[in-house]
Amino acid sequence: MGRQRMAEAGKAPKIVGTVAELRSAVADYRRAGETLGFVPTMGALHEGHIALVKQAQTLADRVVVSIFVNPTQFAPNEDFSRYPRTFDADVDKLAQAGCDLVYAPGREDMYPAGFSTGISIAGPAQGLESDFRPHFFSGVAIVVAKLLLQTAADVAVFGEKDYQQLRVVTQMARDLDLPVRIVPGPTVRESDGLALSSRNRYLTPEERTVAPVIHRALTTAAIAIKAGAVPDAAAAEAEATIARAGLKVDYVAARNAETLAPLASPDEPVRLLAAAWLGTTRLIDNIGV
Numbered sequence: 539m540g541r542q543r544m545a546e547a548g549k550a551p552k553i554v555g556t557v558a559e560l561r562s563a564v565a566d567y568r569r570a571g572e573t574l575g576f577v578p579t580m581g582a583l584h585e586g587h588i589a590l591v592k593q594a595q596t597l598a599d600r601v602v603v604s605i606f607v608n609p610t611q612f613a614p615n616e617d618f619s620r621y622p623r624t625f626d627a628d629v630d631k632l633a634q635a636g637c638d639l640v641y642a643p644g645r646e647d648m649y650p651a652g653f654s655t656g657i658s659i660a661g662p663a664q665g666l667e668s669d670f671r672p673h674f675f676s677g678v679a680i681v682v683a684k685l686l687l688q689t690a691a692d693v694a695v696f697g698e699k700d701y702q703q704l705r706v707v708t709q710m711a712r713d714l715d716l717p718v719r720i721v722p723g724p725t726v727r728e729s730d731g732l733a734l735s736s737r738n739r740y741l742t743p744e745e746r747t748v749a750p751v752i753h754r755a756l757t758t759a760a761i762a763i764k765a766g767a768v769p770d771a772a773a774a775e776a777e778a779t780i781a782r783a784g785l786k787v788d789y790v791a792a793r794n795a796e797t798l799a800p801l802a803s804p805d806e807p808v809r810l811l812a813a814a815w816l817g818t819t820r821l822i823d824n825i826g827v
């Protein structure tokens with residue numbers, strides 16, 4: 539797939555809110571013989587999201603971005619109600635990026651009364667995030683499956699920042715024969731290494747100065763593993779570093795980079811993944827070895 543026609547940067551994208559409007563806009567692209575790229579988001583867009591849009595533009599002729607804060611992936615005690623909602627600013631950023639179409643469904647469009655279907659995933663969904671957010675991947679799976687079926691995109695870009703989510707979505711697309719290519723987008727970071735995240739705006743100025751410790755500790759561990767350290771020992775060392783900086787660690791783990799299973803042999807590809815609380819903000823990050 540090559541990009542034949544780029545939406546004009548600065549031109550407002552078309553905004554649709556229902557599946558019928560979305561399908562009609564996508565049908566126009568299809569009639570013109572154009573391919574479709576997709577970037578699902580929960581809004582509060584930052585440069586990490588925009589990088590995914592730009593990547594999708596290199597993979598398809600048209601790009602649709604969804605903005606939907608998905609209630610089914612939040613537990614009742616989590617931050618659904620205070621999750622940042624910045625729709626107008628998001629659309630401005632997408633216009634600057636040359637995004638063609640914004641899909642912003644309402645809750646009742648995605649989950650009408652009587653909605654009864656679920657998707658349960660084992661494999662890469664087991665452990666890590668699931669140990670601390672047991673509801674999370676069933677919520678992500680159902681909304682991503684719906685979004686992929688609604689957009690009928692050829693290719694969808696997911697950020698490596700949410701690495702386990704990327705692996706889970708890749709597995710689901712394969713298992714369900716979804717006719718879409720799932721492509722990873724590299725993590726965009728601040729200059730001090732902190733991964734861009736919509737939730738970073740919850741951090742106080744003091745917490746913000748501490749937050750890069752996660753990336754620093756993972757980087758140190760990755761270097762140690764490359765130099766021959768035992769991955770689990772390097773992960774434990776990173777966990778201690780992050781805890782010493784005052785964070786409450788959910789996990790730091792070295793896992794098989796593809797299956798996310800615990801490591802069983804020395805020649806597996808390794809991914810280091812971490813989640814930790816800084817005050818009331820939960821941060822996640824990961825790095826390849």
Ligand SMILES: Nc1ncnc2c1ncn2[C@@H]1O[C@H](COP(=O)(O)OP(=O)(O)OP(=O)(O)O)[C@@H](O)[C@H]1O
Binds near residue numbers: 581723725727733734
């Ligand atoms: N720093 C980043 N670099 C690359 N992709 C990212 C980055 N942050 C988020 N993404 C990706 O953007 C997509 C939408 O994510 P989402 O809207 O949840 O943003 P977020 O910043 O991850 O928010 P949150 O703080 O809720 O985790 C996901 O595929 C996610 O992995």
Ligand SMILES: CC(C)(CO)[C@@H](O)C(=O)[O-]
Binds near residue numbers: 578580606682
């Ligand atoms: C993929 C996603 C948009 C599903 O709600 C969300 O989990 C996210 O923003 O990473």
Ligand code: BAL
Binds near residue numbers: 611
């Ligand atoms: N970026 C992942 C979405 C979530 O944490 O709910």
